[in-house]
Amino acid sequence: MVYSFEPVYECFRKQALPSFEGKVNPMVAKDWLKSVEAIFDHMELNDHQRVSCAAHLLKIDARLWWEVVKETHDLNTMTWVDFAIAFGKMYYSTAVLATRVDEFVTLVQGNLPVTDYAQKFERLARFTHEIVSTEVMQIQRFMRLLKPMIVRNDKMTSVEVVSYAEVLDKALEAE
Template sequence: MGYGFKLVYERFRKQSLPNFEGKPDPMVVEEWLKSIEAIFDHMELDDRQRVFCAAHLLKMDAKIWWDVVKKTRDLNTMTWANFIQVFNKKYYSATILETKVDEFVTLMQGNLFDIEYAQNVYRLARFTPEIVPTEAMKVQSFVRGLQPMIARDVKMTSVEVVSYAEILDKALGVEYLDVMTQLF
């Protein structure tokens, strides 16, 4: 590794990026990849530099996985796209994504406040583009999982809801009124 590469690595380390420990949660995986790719783009790193820097952020189970990968791949010719492909095969497996789809399909508000439930719907919806390909379908999924009384009131006050933000606003209003009614 040349002096120039060491300087790139030192600049990269100063970015205080999160390590990736290998937890098979697609949301953690996605957030980690997005955060490091933003820095890679900002620093204008080439493929080899990206792979090298990303590898240094792998810890615990992810580090063990990477040690195995290094034995089976030529890291000198590995592109960033190759790294992403190998990484996704391990951490974005079909089984893991299927679990997130199942979570979305069975998601119910339960004891969560509307805003917490809405955050869960929004987070999980990105793993289900075939189930909620449109804004209207996201609205339907959100209302379906609401507590029955809130869903009823939201439907009664919603002649035509255009967006997810509007339905969330209506649900928050209904929930607020319910809480205030119980207090007084």
């Protein structure tokens, strides 16, 4: 579906997406990028429309970053993938990503309730595709780091699970 820019932008603006201010927090940056990508997919926008709409959501430090990008890239040929790569280089720096990977590798449930552990697990897992690249790997890692008393609970061992959502549900029941 092809739109002229003005109706596309008006429709996009009505989605009430948050702006991105450029704070260097990879979780916030990744959440923002995923949010706009979901709307782009729904609206079936082309690359130029995606880049233009996203640029309108950049504020403060992110707007300054975008001004530099505009000077160093040809916006007429910039694809959404090009935008996402440049955005990632800026807001998911190697050092920040390494920190998130370290957090994920050392994450254990400990004294956390299952809901809090699952939330941390899921947030950090987004930065560690090589560690949990499949749902089976995600399930195994999640279960391995749960409290032993939960893993050994009858609710966890009595039913064969086939999805991460089922494992989480059983862990919540077992808690």
